[in-house]
C-alpha cells in the first residue's frame with residue numbers, strides 16, 4: 001500500500017517540485033544520489049575503486065519530451081565514457097531508453113543508443129540499458145537486440161517480478177546478451193507482475209540459476225542477503241568461479257554487505273546515479289524502504 005502510494009507520487013509533478021526544492025529532502029536524497037555533477041559521480045566511483053569495487057554511472061533522467069533533450073542526454077553519456085577512460089576507473093555506464101527518446105520515436109532512440117555503444121566499445125567498455133516499467137519491456141528488449149546485432153558492447157536488465165521474465169531471459173540468452181537480474185522497482189498490475197514478495201524472490205532464484213549456467217557473464221543485483229546467499233551456494237555447487245559473475249548494489253544501500261562481499265573475494269559493482277533529475281529515482285528508493293517515509297510526508301503536509 002505504502003509502496004504503491006510512493007510509486008504513484010513519483011509521477012506527481014507538484015510533489016516532485018516540492019521534494020526537489022526542499023532542503024531536507026535534498027539532503028535525504030544525497031544518501032542515494034552521488035551529486036549533481038559528473039565530477040561528483042567520478043569521485044564516488046573513485047571511492048569504490050579504492051575499496052576494490054567497480055561502478056556503473058547513471059546520468060539521471062527519464063521520459064524526455066523532445067529530441068533535443070534526448071540528444072543532450074546522449075552527449076552526457078559520451079562524456080561519461082571519456083571521463084571513465086581518462087580517470088582509468090573500473091566503471092561502466094547505465095542508462096534508460098526513455099531518457100534517450102524511446103517515447104518519441106524508437107528509430108531515433110536506437111540511433112542514439114548505437115552511438116553511445118560505439119563509444120563504449122572504442123574504450124573497451126560497456127553500456128547497460130536499465131529496465132523501466134512494463135509498458136517498455138518489449139520495446140527495450142527489441143531495441144537492445146537490434147543494437148547488439150551491430151555492436152555487442154550492450155546489455156540489459158530483467159526484473160524477477162514480471163511473469164514474462166523467464167521467456168525474456170531465454171530470448172536474450174539466445175543472442176548472448178549480458179543480463180542484470182533485479183527484482184523490479186516500478187508499480188505493476190497483478191496481471192503483469194507477481195504481487196507477493198515470496199513469488200518475486202522464488203522467481204529471482206529460478207532466473208539466477210539460469211543465468212549462472214548460461215556461460216555468459218551476468219550481474220546479480222540485489223541487497224537481499226537470502227538471495228545473495230542462494231547465489232553463492234548455487235555458484236559453488238555448479239563450480240562457477242567468483243569471476244564468472246558480479247554482484248551489483250545501489251549507491252548508499254547496504255554498504256556493510258558490499259564490503260563483506262569484496263572481502264570474501266566476489267566482484268561487486270555499485271550503481272552510482274548523479275544529475276539534477278533525481279526525484280523519480282529517489283522515490284523508488286524510498287518505496288523500497290518505508291522507514292524514512294513518515295518523515296517525508298509530515299514535512300510535505302506541513303509545507
Ligand SMILES: Cc1cc2nc3c(=O)[nH]c(=O)nc-3n(C[C@H](O)[C@H](O)[C@H](O)COP(=O)(O)OP(=O)(O)OC[C@H]3O[C@@H](n4cnc5c(N)ncnc54)[C@H](O)[C@@H]3O)c2cc1C
Pocket residue numbers: 129130131132157159182183184185186221222223224225248249250253254270271284285286288289
Ligand atoms: C545495481 C542495481 C540496478 C538496478 N536496476 C534496476 C532496473 O534497471 N530496473 C528496475 O526496475 N529496478 C532496478 N533495480 C532496483 C531493484 O529492482 C529493486 O527495486 C531494489 O534493488 C530493491 O530490491 P532488493 O533486491 O534489494 O530486495 P528487497 O527485498 O527490496 O531489499 C532487501 C534488503 O535490502 C535493503 N534495501 C533494499 N532497498 C533499499 C533502499 N532503497 N534503502 C535502504 N535499504 C534498502 C533492506 O535492508 C532490505 O531489507 C536495481 C537494483 C540494483 C541493486
